[in-house]
Amino acid sequence: xxxxxxxxxxLQALTAQLVDKCVGAGxxxxxxxxxRSVAEQDALYAQGRTQPxxxxxxxxGSSYSSQHQWGIAADFYRADGKGAYNESGDYFKKVGExxxxxxxxxxxxxxxxxxxPHVYLPDWGSGTGILKQKYGTFENFxxxxxxxxxxxxxxxxxxxxxxxxxxxxxxxxxxxxxxASPTLIIRTTPGGADSxxxxxx
Numbered sequence: 079x080x081x082x083x084x085x086x087x088x089l090q091a092l093t094a095q096l097v098d099k100c101v102g103a104g105x106x107x108x109x110x111x112x113x114r115s116v117a118e119q120d121a122l123y124a125q126g127r128t129q130p131x132x133x134x135x136x137x138x139g140s141s142y143s144s145q146h147q148w149g150i151a152a153d154f155y156r157a158d159g160k161g162a163y164n165e166s167g168d169y170f171k172k173v174g175e176x177x178x179x180x181x182x183x184x185x186x187x188x189x190x191x192x193x194x195p196h197v198y199l200p201d202w203g204s205g206t207g208i209l210k211q212k213y214g215t216f217e218n219f220x221x222x223x224x225x226x227x228x229x230x231x232x233x234x235x236x237x238x239x240x241x242x243x244x245x246x247x248x249x250x251x252x253x254x255x256x257x258a259s260p261t262l263i264i265r266t267t268p269g270g271a272d273s274x275x276x277x278x279x
Contacts, residue, residue, distance in 0.1 A: 084113035085149040087223055089199050092180050093152050096197065099176045107173055110195075111153040114146035115139070136191060137206075148209050148216055151198035163195065170194035 082090050093109050100107045114122075119139030126133035137143035145151035155162040156169055174184035177197045183204060185196030202208040213219040 079113050079115065079118060080110055082109055082112045082152060085152065086199060088226075089150055089152060092177075092182055092199075093154075093197065095180055096154070096173075096177050096182065099180065100173055103172070103176060105169060105173055105176070106157040107154040108157045109152050110155050111146065112151070113149050114144060116142075116147070119144050119147055134191070142210060142216065143206050145198045145206060148202075148206055148219060150202070150209075151196060153193075153195045154197065155195055165194065 082093060089112075097107060097109065116139035119135070119137060121129075121139075122135050123138045125131040125135075135144065137147075139147070142148070154173065156164060160166070170186060171194070174186045174194065174197075177184050181200075182197040183200035185193030185198070188204065198204075202212075209219055213222070
């Protein structure tokens, strides 16, 4: 489905920023596939297995193993008239680097199946296991979106740090991710998140 408004609000904002950054870098893109239903994911899973085409996913729809089914991922394509999925000139790698600089994860970093035109919110790792364990269903997860937006709005005294200021310091095997900026340190773990102010100057 190509309706980004069905996805997580932060993904919507970051993909809009990515489109703008890409235009500025001479790498125009458009957002294509975003949220997917079980039926849509099952149809993609069948491709290359029981239906014609190449295998493009390892995730069955009924397993909710695709980030698209959780509203945290979107696919992009070239919009420069040279072919939507033409990889010449490291186009997708360059877009992926811009995406990572904005705080998105990039499917081009995956080992199996490498998915270069794929970006996602990396808060829950590169898969969906944490989401399934923590929320159980997409509907339960979606209920947290408004709370997340409200929590951010209700903390005016919190330091204003652009997501582009954050640098990944360390990622661990168990899902530990530490992000830091000159004024803010955020450590996230699969079981929750801790944040605190770093030292200023």
